[in-house]
Amino acid sequence: MPQFALRMQGAQRSFIREILKVTADPTVISFAGGLPNPASFPVAEIAAAASAVLAESGARALQYSATEGYLPLRQWIADRYRAKKGLDVDPADILITTGSQQALDLAAKVLVNAGDPVVIEKPGYLGAIQAFSLFRPHWRSVPLLDDGPDLPALDRALAGAKLFYAVTSFQNPSGLSYSEAKRAQVAELLRRHDCFFLEDDPYGELRFAGRDLPPVYAQRPEHSLLLGTFSKIAAPGFRLGWIVAQGEIMERLVIAKQAADLHTGSLDQMVVQRFLADNDFEAHVARIRKLYGGQCRAMQEAIARHFPRDVRVTAPEGGMFLWATLPEGLSSMELLQLAVERKVAFVPGAAFHVDGTGEDTLRLNYSNADSETINEGIRRLAQCLEICRARRSASLDLDEAAMQRGCQD
């Protein structure tokens, strides 16, 4: 074997994908994945779009195409930003990527030298941690509060940092969103530190409660990248995402994209564009919001019904995830072992931390199970929690007894 590059040292497969092997067993109730609900996939509409594209433009759809992406699709994205968020985005500012995971790889490739300080939320998105880690940044993490990052901690972290990466709406893994006030304050801190911003917004269209907010990107577009994806609003199997970028960095991203895979699939881009043009997208995305809103409520109700009161759980206004923090001394890895025996799965939170903490946290996905299954899974998890707590008490009692014996000796 050859000697591997330094960047591969310590690189591991996603722990989530390892857990997903357990959940391949259909009798396991899985809150582990981050899969959109297949009931939300517009299968018939996509089939019609694929037929139309291949019948009308087959040779073009199967040929190589521009690195930047299919112009009508870029136009749709620009139009939607304008209509929905009031953003002044031109199609030329949009680079189509092979899923937004590729956008993370390209951004890291273009920006990060080994040792550059890169700031991420705590907890932070695992896919970004993986993509960036291969370029060997010096990680700094900033705690997420219920309304966005802890500002004094962010202020400290941004000093001399290369960039700040954040998921500002319905974050993965926490489900948390930045409030309007926090968005302005974060933009102000970025300005003060002259720090570049990488805003990832895969779930922004999936708001089922509260009021829509513009991305932080809007406040400093020339010093930010904004990432989006069709994975949650059309289907992830296409691998279609995008980067909004202005000025010189777009040229570099295009160069990096060309070296990475020449361009994103021509047929995929044309089919999704055709699906968007021929169907009522607003009605489609409203159905997804309603579906996920109902599933989130089902999980919150089940948690209220079954979980002990001292487990803290976030209250998302959109997206696909809830985040739980266990009472002191309990470990989510230990909980997972018990849970898998009882055929229920989730993701322990440590993987979302770049500082080795988070062992008392876990991520719960609600987008991929019905209310009844959600209730049963949460009921089983609650049992596991009680077992963990009992074990913990027993071990504390043993410790105390040992201490007392020690005192008597």
Added chain:
Amino acid sequence: MPQFALRMQGAQRSFIREILKVTADPTVISFAGGLPNPASFPVAEIAAAASAVLAESGARALQYSATEGYLPLRQWIADRYRAKKGLDVDPADILITTGSQQALDLAAKVLVNAGDPVVIEKPGYLGAIQAFSLFRPHWRSVPLLDDGPDLPALDRALAGAKLFYAVTSFQNPSGLSYSEAKRAQVAELLRRHDCFFLEDDPYGELRFAGRDLPPVYAQRPEHSLLLGTFSKIAAPGFRLGWIVAQGEIMERLVIAKQAADLHTGSLDQMVVQRFLADNDFEAHVARIRKLYGGQCRAMQEAIARHFPRDVRVTAPEGGMFLWATLPEGLSSMELLQLAVERKVAFVPGAAFHVDGTGEDTLRLNYSNADSETINEGIRRLAQCLEICRARRSASLDLDEAAMQRGCQD
């Protein structure tokens, strides 16, 4: 703007893609691109496959899927290697990539530290030069002769090298192939220097003359990667390629792939697998071979008819390209300027050289034009060549006259 990573210094867009902008004018005869002929695309068969996949497995085709790729597609690739090349390849040894361009990016990411010596052919494949250059290797290049690399030069270059990258059959840009003897000798040199081998074989199925040969990979599979693609045998718009890898490096490639784009499009993989399962692939690929064989012959005949005898041109047994070397003192960049005025385009050869040479060379693509167009384009190029030569003579005469005047002074 943020400071870009060091790896972006000097990174440029593909010169080919810039030339392709000129050839967007439909009145230009283009030998510049590397596009498969759309007449070879099985549009109706792909449409039928897409309909079937979406009707029967729509939810699966639109969902996230395994990083390694769709197992039945990996099985097809393994079976074909066994049947066609006698290679003992298991589906587990195959990683599906987003085009074989991604395979280059992943291989470079997993293997190359800045400054590592990487050996490439001269001329070498531009996409590999671009992908690897972002990881800042120390390039070494080895001249390609008519039957493969110059062995003494390869022997010198391999000393202490991290890897050797080569396109062993119908190379892009030269159209040249390694003979059976050279394949064995190259494998022996790799063994002697204990050097890792990256064998790229995008055109291997497109042999229209001569006898099929096994890849060099076959002689040291545990010290090599073998790259393949569906771009030239199904369609490039899918972005579907693969890596054959054994042992520890596969695990690293999967990790890098996960960070790069999670996985290659699920629908694309299932549609191509269905196309392969439902159709006579052997007959399909035979049609492509016949088509390209005819076009290659047409270009060779036009060259014999129009070009001056002192332009050297390779004689490919497959693939999509011819390579020309101009008489001493002529520049292919100057030729391109004249050619574009006369509405014909090609790629000057310098871009395929990592050592700054090659200005007297050019690449001619024959896969994308009919015989008549090919003849007309070559006729115009021949006129441009005569103009270049006349200018060159005139400038030499002027030099001589100036020298004589200088002597008289």
